[in-house]
Amino acid sequence: MKFFGFFVSALFLNLTLFAQSIHHKLSMPEPQSHYFHVQVEVSDMPGEELIMVLPVWAPGSYLVREFSQNINVVKAKDEKGKALPINKTEKNKWKIQKGSAKKVVLNYEYYAFELTVRTSFLDLTHGYLNGTNVFMYPEGHLDLGGKLTIFPHATFSKITTALPKASEGVSSDAGTTFTFENYDQLGDCPIEIGNQEEFSFTAAGIKHNVAMYGVGNYDIPKLQRDMAKIVEATTAVFGENPNKEYWFIIHNTTTGSGGLEHTNSTTLNVNRWSYEGDDYLGFLSLVAHEYFHLWNVKRLRPDALWPYVYDKESYTDLLWVMEGFTSYYDELILRRAGFYSKEEYLGKVKSTLNYVESSVGNKVQPVAHASFDAWIKAYRPNENSSNTTVSYYPKGHLIAFVFDAMIIKANKGKKSLDDLMQVLYTKYYKELKRGFTTDELRAELEAMTKTDLKEFFNNHIDGVETIDYPKYLKEVGLTISLQEGEQVLFGATASDDGGRVMVKRITAGSAAEKNGLSVNDEVIAFNGFRVTKSTFTDYTNALQPGDTFNLIINRDNQLMVLDCVMGTLPFVRYTFDLDEDNKLGQYWLRTL
Numbered sequence: 001m002k003f004f005g006f007f008v009s010a011l012f013l014n015l016t017l018f019a020q021s022i023h024h025k026l027s028m029p030e031p032q033s034h035y036f037h038v039q040v041e042v043s044d045m046p047g048e049e050l051i052m053v054l055p056v057w058a059p060g061s062y063l064v065r066e067f068s069q070n071i072n073v074v075k076a077k078d079e080k081g082k083a084l085p086i087n088k089t090e091k092n093k094w095k096i097q098k099g100s101a102k103k104v105v106l107n108y109e110y111y112a113f114e115l116t117v118r119t120s121f122l123d124l125t126h127g128y129l130n131g132t133n134v135f136m137y138p139e140g141h142l143d144l145g146g147k148l149t150i151f152p153h154a155t156f157s158k159i160t161t162a163l164p165k166a167s168e169g170v171s172s173d174a175g176t177t178f179t180f181e182n183y184d185q186l187g188d189c190p191i192e193i194g195n196q197e198e199f200s201f202t203a204a205g206i207k208h209n210v211a212m213y214g215v216g217n218y219d220i221p222k223l224q225r226d227m228a229k230i231v232e233a234t235t236a237v238f239g240e241n242p243n244k245e246y247w248f249i250i251h252n253t254t255t256g257s258g259g260l261e262h263t264n265s266t267t268l269n270v271n272r273w274s275y276e277g278d279d280y281l282g283f284l285s286l287v288a289h290e291y292f293h294l295w296n297v298k299r300l301r302p303d304a305l306w307p308y309v310y311d312k313e314s315y316t317d318l319l320w321v322m323e324g325f326t327s328y329y330d331e332l333i334l335r336r337a338g339f340y341s342k343e344e345y346l347g348k349v350k351s352t353l354n355y356v357e358s359s360v361g362n363k364v365q366p367v368a369h370a371s372f373d374a375w376i377k378a379y380r381p382n383e384n385s386s387n388t389t390v391s392y393y394p395k396g397h398l399i400a401f402v403f404d405a406m407i408i409k410a411n412k413g414k415k416s417l418d419d420l421m422q423v424l425y426t427k428y429y430k431e432l433k434r435g436f437t438t439d440e441l442r443a444e445l446e447a448m449t450k451t452d453l454k455e456f457f458n459n460h461i462d463g464v465e466t467i468d469y470p471k472y473l474k475e476v477g478l479t480i481s482l483q484e485g486e487q488v489l490f491g492a493t494a495s496d497d498g499g500r501v502m503v504k505r506i507t508a509g510s511a512a513e514k515n516g517l518s519v520n521d522e523v524i525a526f527n528g529f530r531v532t533k534s535t536f537t538d539y540t541n542a543l544q545p546g547d548t549f550n551l552i553i554n555r556d557n558q559l560m561v562l563d564c565v566m567g568t569l570p571f572v573r574y575t576f577d578l579d580e581d582n583k584l585g586q587y588w589l590r591t592l
């Protein structure tokens, strides 16, 4: 009976699943208006009511972005075209009284005018969207697969996305249809629609497609060669590449704002002139970073980040592993692929070390807290952030470096951090098919380093004690010297705002703070002399500790005189000396 019962319910379940479906249709009849038109058909859902939900954040970018603010009105009708009652129940949820309707058809427009990797954009030159911004899902049915049909504007000839194509070569009126197995896949495949320049290359046995939007000084044969090297070196870290095909969407813009990782694609937004010299190494490092994420964060990840919860924050204290380890590898991979000499690579690590250890917030915020509070701090910086926060990117980079050295030492140059990544990937992603916890990560690290890391975690990850870098890194042949002392600094950072010297940041504990200068003050004069941004800096830099002076400032349209005494701020400077004969160091800095 049990077996029979199972059979019947499984059959029923299959039939039910088969019947339920969702079909999104995306068009853009007036790209200059920046509105995508979206129609969603949801069929055979149970119940009298249907609740449709739009995510509030895009995975990989830890900020509630309230995508629903870009939607004006949502209309609902049934399969016969009869209007159905619809009302909002939350900021990002719409309830439709569907009654016995077999099909609910929703229509809405989405205002897309923010060209970053995690948002959406549409104008006469192209369209770009992240599914999490634009497409709704029926509440409780994230597992519902379906179709997406895109009707590009008549002037757009290409669609680039990692979504599988359902129909090929159909007439433009019928659009191009893609399929998705569940909402996670739809949300995880950004879409570029326009006249992008496309090329491809094969690396690690996989076809990689590149779509270039925007003018830039890129050289396609050079990119094909160099991006392939990055792919090969990144794949070598994990020993295998889980994708069958991969897509890069690259936006070439004036400023460039970084990248966002996806399971089998990425979007990069880069300065259009960044394909030469040092900027080009920065571009390749971004490629390595986002490509590394296809394992680290998209597959091996903290338990809090899988499965995704789209309508609220997902808290994890492990972003220093997700982003920090990725930052460590995005430079190390360039060394392994032969883009950096040993000296150039060490220069990068040294500047990361000096940056982190010189920052005031590094002594205030543990890196685990920086991760947990990314939603309200890292992604919402204010004028005081540098005094109170540490970035889990460079701090996590340094911690990865220390763990790499510990693993290399404990295993006499036979294993490295690569092996830890492989263990995490194999055990938690492939075998257990789940995310990992902080305790599990620590246990894997302890096994690999043959060291009890409780104190290390307490002091340096949940605490702000300075890591003893010289002790750990001498094992890979690095003699690290530390100079510490006091430097003469006023501690106010100003900008030139149309000729006005505006205070933007005040360093905690500085003379500027003690003397009463504040962010948003306009500095008018130093000892009675009118200042510009550069003379303000010159005057204060010429002072000695204890020197007295006065500033005339404008605070909220009231002039004030501040009597000041010059002071100092602590400084730290690490220098590196590499023993070229150290065998473990040679292994650490190996090239492919």
Ligand SMILES: [Zn+2]
Pocket: 289, 293, 322, 323, 326
């Ligand atoms: Zn990242």
